Amino acid sequence: TQRPxxxxxxxxxxxxxxxxxxxxxxxxxxxxxxxxxxxELTIRRPGPAEKPVQECVHELALALRANTVLEKLxxxxxxxxxxxxxxxxxxxxxxxxxxxxxxxxxxxGTAGALALAGALRVNRTLQKLKLSANAIELVGIVALxxxxxxxxxxxxxxFMSGALGCEEMTALAAMLKVNTGLIKLxxxxxxxxxxxxxALxxxxVVNRTLTSLKLISKHIGTEGxxxxxxxxxxxxxxxELRLENSDTISSTGTMxxxxxxxxxxxxxxxxxxxxKVGTEGIALIADALALNTSLTELxxxxxxxxxxxxAALAGALRTNATLLSxxxxxxxxxxxxxxxLxxxxxxxxALNTLDLLGNPITTEGAAAFVxxxxxxxxxxRLDLGTLFGEADDISEEIRAALTTLLKDPARAAA
Numbered sequence: 258t259q260r261p262x263x264x265x266x267x268x269x270x271x272x273x274x275x276x277x278x279x280x281x282x283x284x285x286x287x288x289x290x291x292x293x294x295x296x297e298l299t300i301r302r303p304g305p306a307e308k309p310v311q312e313c314v315h316e317l318a319l320a321l322r323a324n325t326v327l328e329k330l331x332x333x334x335x336x337x338x339x340x341x342x343x344x345x346x347x348x349x350x351x352x353x354x355x356x357x358x359x360x361x362x363x364x365x366g367t368a369g370a371l372a373l374a375g376a377l378r379v380n381r382t383l384q385k386l387k388l389s390a391n392a393i394e395l396v397g398i399v400a401l402x403x404x405x406x407x408x409x410x411x412x413x414x415x416f417m418s419g420a421l422g423c424e425e426m427t428a429l430a431a432m433l434k435v436n437t438g439l440i441k442l443x444x445x446x447x448x449x450x451x452x453x454x455x456a457l458x459x460x461x462v463v464n465r466t467l468t469s470l471k472l473i474s475k476h477i478g479t480e481g482x483x484x485x486x487x488x489x490x491x492x493x494x495x496x497e498l499r500l501e502n503s504d505t506i507s508s509t510g511t512m513x514x515x516x517x518x519x520x521x522x523x524x525x526x527x528x529x530x531x532x533k534v535g536t537e538g539i540a541l542i543a544d545a546l547a548l549n550t551s552l553t554e555l556x557x558x559x560x561x562x563x564x565x566x567x568a569a570l571a572g573a574l575r576t577n578a579t580l581l582s583x584x585x586x587x588x589x590x591x592x593x594x595x596x597x598l599x600x601x602x603x604x605x606x607a608l609n610t611l612d613l614l615g616n617p618i619t620t621e622g623a624a625a626f627v628x629x630x631x632x633x634x635x636x637x638r639l640d641l642g643t644l645f646g647e648a649d650d651i652s653e654e655i656r657a658a659l660t661t662l663l664k665d666p667a668r669a670a671a
Contacts, residue, residue: 265297281313288320288327295326301333318344322351331359342369349376349383356382361389361417370397377404377411384410389417389445395424402428409438417445426453433460433467441469449474454481461488461495469497471528477503482510489517489524499528499556511538518545518552528556530584539566546573546580556584558612567594571601578607586640587615595622599629606635614642619650627655630662637663 266284287295314337321327337345342365349355365373370393377383393401398421405411421429426449433439449457454477461467472485482500489495500506506514506529517524534542539562546552562570567590574580590598595618602608618641626639639659641651662668 265299266295267299267301278313281317285313285317285320288317288324291324291326293326297329297331298327299331299333300336301331314341315344318348321345321348321355324352325354328354329357329359330355331357333359333362337363337365337369339364339366339368341365343372346372346376349373349380352380353382357385358383359385359387360391361387361415363391365391365393367392367394367397369393371400374400374404377401377408380408381410385413386411387413387415387417389415395422398425399428402432405432405439406435408436411438413441413443414439415443415445417443421449421453423450423452423456427456430456430460433457433464436464437466439467441471442467443469443471445471445473448476449481450476451478451481451484453477455484458484458488461485461492464492465494468494469526470495471497471499471501473499473501474503479507479509482506483513486510486513486517489522490520493523496523497526497528498524499526499530500532501528501556502531503533506532506534506538508535508537511535511541515541515545518542519548522549522551525551526554527552528554529560530556531559534560536565540569543569543573546570547576549577550579552580554582554584555580558584558586558588560588562588562590562594564591564594564597568597571597574598574601574605574608577605580608582610582612583608584612585616586612586642590616590618592617592619592622592625596625599625602626602629602636603632605633609635610638611636612638612640614640616642617650618642620652620655623651623655623659627658627662630659630668634668639663 281300284295284298288298314332318341321330337360342360342363345358345360346369349358360369365388369391370388373386373388374397377386398416405414421444429442433442449472454472457470457472458481461470477500482503485498485500489498511534518527534557539557539560546555557570560566562585566588567585570583570585574583585598590613595613595616598611599622602611623641626641630636630639641659
């Protein structure tokens with residue numbers, strides 16, 4: 258029986274190797290005949306690909322050269338080796354329809370990166386490229402960065418779990434100083450240190466196109482963090498910054514960040530998850546939020562926020578009129594701290610999402626939100642981690658009351 262044709266096809270199960278070979282051959286055949294319904298293809302299979310599947314990758318790359326329909330291609334979990342990446346890169350040099358390529362968690366290596374760099378010099382349609390966990394060495398990163406100096410169509414670039422040291426970051430920073438197309442840059446789980454953060458900060462001072470930067474590294478200290486925050490005083494285009502899992506947010510760094518938030522800034526989304534903000538740092542951020550008129554999303558999850566920090570944030574919520582989403586999940590907010598936050602919601606008219614998942618809040622704390630929601634009309638999503646049966650710390654009566662209030666159309670209409 259022929260499989261139904263759809264605009265998106267996903268191979269994510271763990272079939273027998275020959276069964277997967279057959280499925281891949283079927284999708285390659287659709288690509289060869291330019292099936293107008295196949296616009297997205299996802300291939301993620303647990304475990305490394307065996308030889309028949311690797312051979313299919315090469316055939317797929319050949320089919321991609323002439324295909325004029327496929328727009329998104331996702332390969333994951335060690336399905337692509339360096340030879341496969343080279344063939345895909347060669348296809349990209351002539352393909353004119355693919356806009357998104359995800360090669361995360363493969364083995365394309367430096368040879369594959371060099372080939373992709375060559376493709377980026379001539380390709381004018383690819384917009385998103387994800388290269389997480391591919392063991393790409395310095396020469397490959399430098400080649401990709403150099404190619405992007407002239408490329409104006411790629412808007413999103415992801416590097417995750419790679420070893421991005423000072424030299425690699427210097428190359429990427431040099432690219433950002435002249436690149437006019439990249440909008441989103443994601444560097445996650447890397448070894449970026451202060452020197453790399455400083456290079457990135459220098460680039461942000463002159464870059465006028467990047468709007469989103471996600472940087473997650475345990476090796477950035479106060480020096481690198483301060484440099485990045487100072488750059489935001491000059492940069493007028495970055496609207497999203499996620500600086501997470503680092504030691505960056507010391508008291509010195511937080512003071513500079515607070516200055517940015519209290520003044521005119523392009524930032525609308527800020528993520529500081531798993532960073533060492535501290536009580537003083539939260540107080541400074543809260544004071545700045547009371548003055549800020551642009552931030553709509555703030556992530557302070559896993560930041561050891563307790564009663565004192567929650568009280569500071571509650572004070573900000575009483576006056577802030579622009580923050581829409583606040584993530585305080587996986588902190589140490591107890592019933593008393595929850596009650597303080599709930600009380601602030603009685604006067605807040607903007608916040609629509611509050612995430613308190615993973616905090617020690619029981620029926621008493623949840624009841625405070627029931628009371629608050631009878632006056633608040635803005636909040637539509639409240640996650641206490643127990644509303645969906647994950648724990649028994651909140652009574653059924655309070656859960657039901659919260660669910661009813663959050664879904665009440667009369668509140669939304671008001």
